[in-house]
Amino acid sequence: MADGTETIVTRFAPSPTGYLHIGGARTALFNWAMARRHGKNGKFLLRMEDTDRARSSTEAEQSILEDLAWLGLDWDNEPDVPRQSDPDRLKEYQQKIDQLKAADRAYDHGDGNGAVVFKMPDHDIAFDDIVRGTVTTPAGQIEDFVIQKADGFPTFHLAVVVDDADMGVTHVIRGTDHLTNTSKHIALQQALDLPTPTYAHMSLTVNPDGSKLGKRDKAKAARKAADEWAKINGQEKLLTWLCDAPQRKKQDRQLVEAFLNKENDDVTIAQFVGEALGIHLPEINVRDFRASGYLTDTLVNFLGLLGWNPGGDIEDFGPTPLPFLADHWDIKRLVKADAKFDRDKLASFNADRIKAMPTEKLIDAVWGHEYIRLALHNRFQRGRNDPMFATFCATYQERAKTLNEFEEQGRFLLIEDEDVTYAFDTKNVKKVMLKGEPNGFDALKELKDLLTDLPTEGFGTKTHELIQKLSEDRGTNMGKLAQPLRVAVSGSTVTPPIDATLDILGKQKTLDRIDNCLAQQPQQ
């Protein structure tokens, strides 16, 4: 076994048919860790399994590479990641197929369409799996299988076996969905006289309901939201609301209808419906998690705990999760049972990491985050170094679970004054503004004059001090004044502390919003 001198070669071999799936990211991570654990003696290789010509694309290839890099993984065959569709590779596969046929281990498919079938041997096939122990497949259990398709391309089985041997792969860590395939692959290796790597079939990652974690979930979530909307507002209005609302980008009505009728699971339509209905679609691809504002380190740490753990009660991989994983990696600690993907825990991990971030790093992360960049850059015109932006970041650092939540929770600080809407008909706002003697509007009117006299510099802090003093003098709760002010600037009763809030907003905007609010006072 690993004595520190033995060479370890692992690989991650995605088929470039779409974005990097979160489960694929986990597979890549573990293979990476296995190699890095062995330092100079370990190699982690990448390979594109693009034998399915119809579904593969170079765009997908590129995006997978990008996402792996985003995760912080590095591979040792950069920049020449091999493709199975490479002509040289194809030649190599052809040679092996011919060899098999010559040895009477493969034969032409009965349909006479050019496909070639591998003849399974008549003996049992057994191998020692690191996770499962000895796995035995009795002779006759697995049928002969195709190794070359009618289009001349090899199937995945043939290509994998040849490539793993050529690349010198010593350890294959993959999901249990490949367990049966491994028996096929070993049969192929034996027929071709190629070495058999060490296999470790790890558990799968599934949805909370136990179903497969896939893109269908986005469609499911979108349809569920549509159903709920229809229940409240009427089924017949749904399509009109989705497709004919002027403020939204257009989407073909028939496509949407087909989608809602479960005729397809189109991700673009799902996204469209989700946006129109104001819901988050579940994240499935690494790209989704990035877009939602999850941190690289969060994902690495969380993925590293899905079906593996360093032992004991350790869950926090520390400030540098990747090196931690490489240091602590032990392939024998792979868990057998499937793991459900718990988004709440992931969010909590992300919140912890955001809280632990040094201010400068956080400011960069928020400022640069694609999804919210526009809103931020419009608002803080003095740029990334705007002191008010620093205050903004610090304020939401302990509130936001994702980078996106900086914008979601702090939206009222980013929008124009006239876009603030006042929810006077909701319980909390009604209570603050309309109930009591004096009521919130009276308090606001009084505050307005006092705030007008305050200096612009340090406005929020000064306001806070003023409210504090006033409340003390009157022996009242600070909320009596602070709450109406919250409503005036945000439209709701929930904001960060009043000093930070008003510091970010500034004196002028605060006064303007107070005016707007007063102007909208409902008639009793």
Added chain:
RNA sequence: GCCCCCAUCGUCUAGCCUGGCCCAGGACAUCAGCUUUUCAUGCUGAAGACAGGGGUUCGAAUCCCCUUGGGGGUACCA
């Protein structure tokens, strides 16, 4: 249908290989209390699991068998 795999709190898991230190530990979620001008944060506490049944043993979450439940495979996809 056939083949294979898995099974500890709602969830991720530690413990299982090398039975006793486990009337089962941690984390997320939940609930309660404290902190608090709102919301959060923070702190403290509570509730919560060895799927069921048989063995083996002085002793089983840990070993064996059966049942049940869940998952994977059974493609000219990977």
